[in-house]
Amino acid sequence: MVQYILECIAFQLVFLLIYDLFLKKETFFQWNRVYLIGTYMLSMILPWIKIEALKTNATEVFQEYPAFLWNVNDAAFTATSVIETSFTISWEYVVLFGGMFLATIFFGYKLFQLYKLRQQGEVHYFKDFTQVIIKNSAIAFSFFKSIFLGDQVLEKEHQNILEHELVHIKERHSYDLFFFEIMRIVAWFNPLVYVYQSRIAELHEFIADAKVAKTNKKEQYEFLLSQVFQTQNISFINQFFKSSLIKKRIVMLQKTKSKKVFKLKYLALFPLVISMLLYSSCEMEPEESVPAETEMVVEDISNLSESEDQQLFTTLKAYSDSGEYWEFVLKDDDSSIKYTSSAEKSYIKFDGHDEKIWATMVIEGPDSVSLLGSDALGIAIAFAVVDEVPVFPGCENAENTRECFQKMMQKHIADNFKYPEEAQEKGIQGRVSIMFTVSTDGSIQNVRMRGPDKLLEEEAARIISLLPKMTPGKQDGKIVNVPFSIPISFRLQSFDSDGTDESLKNEFEKVNIDGVPFADVEEVPVFPGCENAENTRECFQKMMQKHIGDNFKYPEEAQEKGIQGRVSIMFTVSTDGSIQNVKMRGPDKLLEEEAARIISKLPKMTPGKQNGAAVKVFFAIPISFVFGENKIVKTSNGQTLNFNTGVDPLYYVDGVKKTKEEIELISPTDIASINVLKGESAKAVYGEGARNGVVEITLKEKD
Numbered sequence: 212m213v214q215y216i217l218e219c220i221a222f223q224l225v226f227l228l229i230y231d232l233f234l235k236k237e238t239f240f241q242w243n244r245v246y247l248i249g250t251y252m253l254s255m256i257l258p259w260i261k262i263e264a265l266k267t268n269a270t271e272v273f274q275e276y277p278a279f280l281w282n283v284n285d286a287a288f289t290a291t292s293v294i295e296t297s298f299t300i301s302w303e304y305v306v307l308f309g310g311m312f313l314a315t316i317f318f319g320y321k322l323f324q325l326y327k328l329r330q331q332g333e334v335h336y337f338k339d340f341t342q343v344i345i346k347n348s349a350i351a352f353s354f355f356k357s358i359f360l361g362d363q364v365l366e367k368e369h370q371n372i373l374e375h376e377l378v379h380i381k382e383r384h385s386y387d388l389f390f391f392e393i394m395r396i397v398a399w400f401n402p403l404v405y406v407y408q409s410r411i412a413e414l415h416e417f418i419a420d421a422k423v424a425k426t427n428k429k430e431q432y433e434f435l436l437s438q439v440f441q442t443q444n445i446s447f448i449n450q451f452f453k454s455s456l457i458k459k460r461i462v463m464l465q466k467t468k469s470k471k472v473f474k475l476k477y478l479a480l481f482p483l484v485i486s487m488l489l490y491s492s493c494e495m496e497p498e499e500s501v502p503a504e505t506e507m508v509v510e511d512i513s514n515l516s517e518s519e520d521q522q523l524f525t526t527l528k529a530y531s532d533s534g535e536y537w538e539f540v541l542k543d544d545d546s547s548i549k550y551t552s553s554a555e556k557s558y559i560k561f562d563g564h565d566e567k568i569w570a571t572m573v574i575e576g577p578d579s580v581s582l583l584g585s586d587a588l589g590i591a592i593a594f595a596v597v598d599e600v601p602v603f604p605g606c607e608n609a610e611n612t613r614e615c616f617q618k619m620m621q622k623h624i625a626d627n628f629k630y631p632e633e634a635q636e637k638g639i640q641g642r643v644s645i646m647f648t649v650s651t652d653g654s655i656q657n658v659r660m661r662g663p664d665k666l667l668e669e670e671a672a673r674i675i676s677l678l679p680k681m682t683p684g685k686q687d688g689k690i691v692n693v694p695f696s697i698p699i700s701f702r703l704q705s706f707d708s709d710g711t712d713e714s715l716k717n718e719f720e721k722v723n724i725d726g727v728p729f730a731d732v733e734e735v736p737v738f739p740g741c742e743n744a745e746n747t748r749e750c751f752q753k754m755m756q757k758h759i760g761d762n763f764k765y766p767e768e769a770q771e772k773g774i775q776g777r778v779s780i781m782f783t784v785s786t787d788g789s790i791q792n793v794k795m796r797g798p799d800k801l802l803e804e805e806a807a808r809i810i811s812k813l814p815k816m817t818p819g820k821q822n823g824a825a826v827k828v829f830f831a832i833p834i835s836f837v838f839g840e841n842k843i844v845k846t847s848n849g850q851t852l853n854f855n856t857g858v859d860p861l862y863y864v865d866g867v868k869k870t871k872e873e874i875e876l877i878s879p880t881d882i883a884s885i886n887v888l889k890g891e892s893a894k895a896v897y898g899e900g901a902r903n904g905v906v907e908i909t910l911k912e913k914d
Contacts, residue, residue, distance in 0.1 A: 358380075893905045
């Protein structure tokens with residue numbers, strides 16, 4: 212944005228210099244009017260125009276770096292636990308919007324001055340204009356279709372002044388000044404907008420004077436201009452008597468009309484605009500965009516602050532966009548992570564950013580390898596560069612085994628992910644970086660990880676320990692160890708306790724429901740179980756989350772249709788402690804109905820209080836319905852096999868027990884029937900291990 216503003220101001224400065232040096236003294240007033248308005252608009256548009264034919268691109272140079280790739284696709288998962296959010300705004304925006312606010316106030320004051328003059332004056336209506344006579348005044352100006360004239364102006368001069376102001380009205384000069392007045396509000400910090408408005412106001416007077424002088428005696432009109440009258444200090448009116456312009460207007464009246472050939476000067480505008488387009492379209496040279504830093508020292512790599520995370524992202528993004536080979540090191544006292552340019556177009560994604568960083572990552576520390584190209588198991592080749600990557604079960608027939616491996620890893624994490632309850636209660640979140648080796652026998656070994664807390668590291672280790680055995684990778688036809696890495700993000704979902712959906716608040720207002728926001732009430736309602744809690748507000752929120760978790764069921768129809776999203780809910784805890792006036796808004800009726808069912812199961816509470824008296828308290832919370840790589844499969848005979856139930860039943864195919872991964876490899880067209888056993892009937896046949904149910908699949912007989 213700053214670059215855009217600077218480019219606009221620079222272009223405006225060039226346009227104004229051309230005008231003052233070559234065009235200002237010419238009598239092509241209407242042409243100059245178009246020039247000033249047109250170039251101002253051009254200056255705001257040109258920085259946005261990027262013409263492909265004018266772009267310059269830096270040559271991409273990549274060098275292969277034989278390191279262990281910290282792979283690329285960031286798996287982010289969300290747990291529905293609560294953290295409070297706060298609103299912040301930078302000082303730059305405070306200054307910008309503060310200036311705009313003050314400029315708007317000043318603009319309103321000037322409009323009020325005009326309104327007051329009209330109220331005090333004597334109004335006369337004519338066909339083409341309205342005349343307002345101001346008592347005890349010698350002012351003369353026009354504003355849109357109104358002409359303000361003081362009663363002290365000599366009556367014999369009225370006709371000349373009226374003719375002058377009528378030119379302003381017919382030419383719609385007020386629109387020009389009003390446009391620049393709005394620009395003075397939006398770009399109050401830009402001094403050139405004031406210069407533009409001054410130049411256009413000057414042109415308006417030249418245009419009106421030239422037309423009046425054609426039908427009136429020039430000498431008499433010049434004498435009228437030379438007289439001293441009152442002026443009104445309002446920037447967007449066309450005033451007849453303005454001392455700073457009188458001399459220029461008289462000089463311009465006496466000036467000989469410019470020759471038509473001088474209109475060729477306007478042709479200079481075309482190469483000027485093309486030059487500006489060339490400037491705005493050209494990309495920055497790589498050398499200028501690459502930062503000078505080669506390392507960044509932080510207190511804890513695994514728990515970066517928000518500012519450190521943003522600084523790291525900005526630096527790596529600049530390197531990534533440079534197109535050159537680069538290296539950058541992030542380190543703390545114990546270890547470091549080395550980032551290098553990507554030879555194989557592998558990328559890293561940062562939480563909260565859509566842009567990709569084209570790079571690889573190498574962990575270096577007490578538990579990591581000391582020599583590139585080998586680890587504790589022997590020779591190792593990075594996943595990004597190995598000839599044949601390990602084959603994840605289910606990827607045997609995939610066209611791109613590398614891509615399939617990454618997708619199956621993401622799916623494995625999604626299927627086995629559980630946010631540790633203790634971590635949720637303590638508000639622990641962050642990213643756990645994991646590296647492991649697919650050894651020469653296909654097993655997972657040499658697991659290393661780094662995260663913000665042991666609880667998250669243990670959960671990540673549990674997920675990796677469940678990985679199946681794989682077909683090992685190969686380099687030059689020989690089986691090798693292949694290190695692979697992936698980050699797992701543990702994020703607590705945040706919401707505003709005083710309401711998440713403004714439209715829901717509006718609905719409350721429509722039905723005139725009294726109530727105090729949860730965030731503002733002195734004594735919040737007491738959720739059963741929170742009677743002895745030190746912080747009843749925090750306990751209420753935690754119990755709400757627990758209630759939702761205990762009662763949550765993803766609607767099967769919504770799963771089949773692929774419907775997901777967030778349902779925002781608002782309800783009132785009334786003065787008798789009951790739940791009333793439930794309002795909600797979500798992406799689909801199926802999700803809204805499930806959310807309503809969950810809220811309907813809330814227990815009766817102790818009502819909230821304000822000033823010692825029981826009051827209605829309204830509370831808002833979102834319920835997120837999200838599913839990952841899981842899927843719903845429909846068989847050829849119309850039966851449904853759901854892989855997104857949130858639990859792990861037992862699977863039997865033709866009487867043989869199978870894993871979930873093996874089931875997903877079965878083609879729906881090969882399934883003859885599906886039988887689902889639940890509860891006691893499942894336990895009776897398959898024992899206690901069938902407490903989550905059993906899915907019995909019968910395959911079609913093959914010819």
